[in-house]
Amino acid sequence: MNRRGPIGVPSGVLIQKSSATTLLSGHSGRMAGQGHHGGLDAQGYIEREGSLGRIQETFWPVVAAARDRLTDVFGARMTSAYLYGSIPRGTARVGRSDLDLLLVLRDEPTEADRAEARALGDSLDKEFPGIDGVGTLLVSRTRTLSALETYDLGWFVACLCTPLLGEDLAEFLPRYRPDSHLARETNGDLALHLSRWRERIAGTADTDEARRPLVRFMSRHLVRTGFTLVMPRWNGWTSDLGEMAEAFAEYYPERAGQLREAALLGYDPTGDPTVLRRYVDDLGPWLAEEYARVHGVKEPRPD
Template sequence: MGHKGLDAQGYFEREGSLGRVPRTFAPVVAAARERIAEAYGRRLHSAYLYGSVPRGTARPGRSDLDLLLALHREPADDDRDTADVLGRGLDEDFPEIDGVGVLLYGKDRLLSEEERFDLGWFLACLSTPLLGEDLAEQLPRYRPDGVLARETNGGLAALLPAWRSRVREASSPEEHRKLSRSYARHLVRSGFTLVMPWWGGWTSDLVESAEVFGRYYPDRAAQMRAAAAVALEPVADPAVLRTYTEDLGPWLAREYTARHGVPGRGRSRTVAEASRPAGLGGSVMGPGPR
């Protein structure tokens, strides 16, 4: 395919591995494995790392630790409380990380048809096994097509009202900084998956994602590059947040819907149909913008 992230047949190669974890972060990963097992015991089916740590690109003192936990049943309030305690403890004990994020799901949901092209793809392609039996063995292989683009990041329009509310409620520089990082990441990743079927590849690198997006939307290229920079170096400027919620975000949401449709449609497609890559016959989309 000519792009990283795919194998010779055009399927996603799994991103990250325990072998890529930087030496600086090895102690926190080891601690996470031990504490997760202790905290959840038999409730836990499997645990995964995702993000910069298993990709080998984490920066000491600036990158967070991202965890995905699959339970044998749907998580209850006590499971979420346990995740909060787990995350705070790791964050406090290891200065190498700047925060801990814990995603918590029941294994049946992760394997469900409804989540096949969202959480299922995320686990199978972007998450690194840490504990337990790997659920990816029960999921299909994936290609960077229009169905995947729609189901992974096609819900931006529904998020924007809550984003605006949080911006209005934020009052401190630290709150603005955290929101700028979160929203910029989401916008850059959404911008990339918008054009992913036309580019025919995959990357999680935010700078590269912005550059790829800019090839198809040159009028928005500078704005997306700037968002990638904020995603890596967050800012405390409320004006930047308003740009995301009132300009770039709404435009991107409209363009996403126009190009890929509304999330939730087409989930009944067979895996073979949904996995057909754009541009190789029977594409679910037309050519990308120029």
């Protein structure tokens, strides 16, 4: 068992998140091996972001209610529950940010489990106006600790999730550096997503309201992919979309404006259909090709 140091969601399962951001500039442009940016400890490992101590006071009631109700609903079926996203990072915006939960079950989640999680999330969303929805991921303990998921779902749990209930599976996972292996296994499957995105766009109602969630989701996915493309060279970690875009801009100035725009739309999306077309016809394909060239393609997952 690999023990992690002191404690401070995988591309295929990430649910949309919300957090405040300030676009930053002026990074030093240091290369890996020449020091590091934020998010790393003294040994160069990615530090776990977020903690219960960072939760803003206004969000404590909904977190406490979620903790109690998860126990009531899932009981012994659940081995662990985590928070992730802006609430445990302390950057959530009242009425704008959602509550993001990850539940680890003893067995593979069933449709009944997912239905119960949706019902629980709906009840919390209705009861607590300070949040804008609840996103809940359900995974099994076996999958989380599998070799295939070590550098995707495992990394997500160990570095981006804050323990809320039960055992902390980070104790059974390695520590992670911002290297090419991690980049490939987290976001090296953008090409697969693009075909699905085109289908989603085609099946979405022709209204700004209907398109806005797609713009937000795809904007965030592209910004995170752009960031992990340069992460090994930037040598650091951040979950702030603005900082991600600025890190990318150091190495791809010709595409910097597109990623900065996507970072802004990831927080305050419009329903402009031309944005979605640019994503799937220009920025997305270029990013997928460059990612495969630099890091390779993510190891295939079972359907």
